[in-house]
Amino acid sequence: MRTNVNMISGDQPVKKRMTTHVWKTFLRYKWLYLLMVPGIVYYIIYHYVPMFGLVIAFKKYNLMKGLWGSEWVGFDNFRMIFSSPEFPSLMRNTILISVYRILFNMLPDVMLALILNEIRAPWFKRVVQTITYGPHFLSWIIVYGLVFSFFAPGAGLVTTFFRDIGWGELDVLTNSEYFRSLLVTSDIWKSTGFGAIIYLAALASINHELYEAAVVDGAGRWRQLWHITLPGIREVFILLLILRIGHIMDAGFEQVYIFLNARVYDVGDILDTWIFRRGIEQMEFSVPAAMGVFKSVIGLVLVIGANKLAKKVGGSGIW
Template sequence: MQEIARGAKAAKRPEGSRPKWVKTFLRYRWLYLFMVPGLLYYIIFHYVPMFGLVVAFQDYNLMKGVWGSPWVGFDNFRTVFSSPDFLVLMKNTIILSVYRIVFNMFPDLILALMLNEIRVRWFKKWIQTLTYGPHFLSWIIVYGIVFSFFAPGSGLITNFIRDLGWTPIDVLTSSEWFRTLLLSTDIWKSTGYGAIIYLAALAGINNELYESAAIDGAGRWRQMWHITLPGVRDVFILLIILRLGNILDAGFEQVYIFLNVRVYDVGDILDTWIFRRGIEQLDFSVPAAVGVFKSIIGFVLVILANKLAKRFGGSGIW
């Protein structure tokens, strides 16, 4: 009887009658299973919190919550754009972000090219360790190092300049030097780690191209210009697109730690203003409106940069 029942079921569902998507799912079921933790992470920590965007359109009150807070429409956005500090904040944020994009990407690429040319393995590993190390230091520690060198009246370099008979420069509280200080410390901290992406791209270049170029008489500089740089072009463009999407994120942690009252005119950015207004003053609606504004600008810039990259021969993001 069991054999007859199995035969009847097989007759009702002939082999190959399953939909194509079912076959694909069953074939790659273990790969889909491995995707579940990553999907859950993005759903829980990236998509579910997007519901909080409604706070930007409310006069949010902690006691009333999201459902009980009154709806105010675009009043929070009007408050942001009419603020006398908004233009200064936007100017400082864009300047610092552009500085990071322009001056931070080339040291990463140059370091990767230099490491790629080193043939002595122990020396290459030593340089990599030396340049990667600062990335794992927190900005608090970096500020402590900088303070020990440039502290007014007691810094190592400050005292050295004074001993030479020169007038010491108060780097930490000088509006002229503050952006330079931020940029230089960021380059020192992130260059080694940023070079890893370019080293991975360089590892993917076919060695036969270099062998063919050497046979044709091309030297190391010619090989770098015609093979190495084109080999990392798409990665370079991709990183530019991603950084343009975060152009209104000027490095909150670093700026907040280095910031002081005397350099607000050149160092105060949108994120530090949001922090002071949201955390210190417990006003969450206006900072949420700034977050929505930043997201829209970043989204538009990513779309435009991706189209420009494809127009000029790059692969883009999609």
């Protein structure tokens, strides 16, 4: 009994010291914590409070009755989604477009970063970075305007050139065979510069002494690239890959919605465009909300699975 009392009395000073240490740390970095407040408030207001709206997915929502006055229907909205004849096509298009983005859009980022890292003329490197990074600031409306000016049926610069030299009519924007390729190509042009900057930051963090030691050992540029540079950016690549896999159910709503037209619906209509039509254009909120919950659950499962897989193959993952 005496031993227990001593242990308890001995724990109290330890807890007191820990509390004191926490307060001292807080006071020391109080301004940094203060800088965190706007970000925390932003996430609470715009990311956590709206989660209460997920209740709409389980109700037959009526604007006049409000959130709490609408009829509770349970999983009827989800059954309606899964039994819809459009659902298989929407899922197929969404997954295919997202997978194409992952397969073809990540490698150009890495390749551009590696090329820029090898350039020794600072002025030329800045010029290339400016040219490749510029499209990132353009909205998809402007990008589509540029694409339309080149490939408009019968009036675009490229389509007119093909017709004038006798190669026939070129149909790109309204041809279902080219639609997904057009999405991937325009996304590469727009986002490669921004992705390369992330990898350039990772390349800058590699210890230059490793390259010096490799040169002493007689390693050439290709050996240095394979044994030092690529392993140095592996963790960043895996991190971005996991994040992209988590958004595989999104497929880029803005770009797809702007490029979409009636003749390519069979290959271009995705979950987000369907949600927009049902929720905004047709004023049906419950079914699109249920689709949003479904997408979120799938994205969470994919992120957790990709993170565990990354750790098994030797990566660090997100957490």
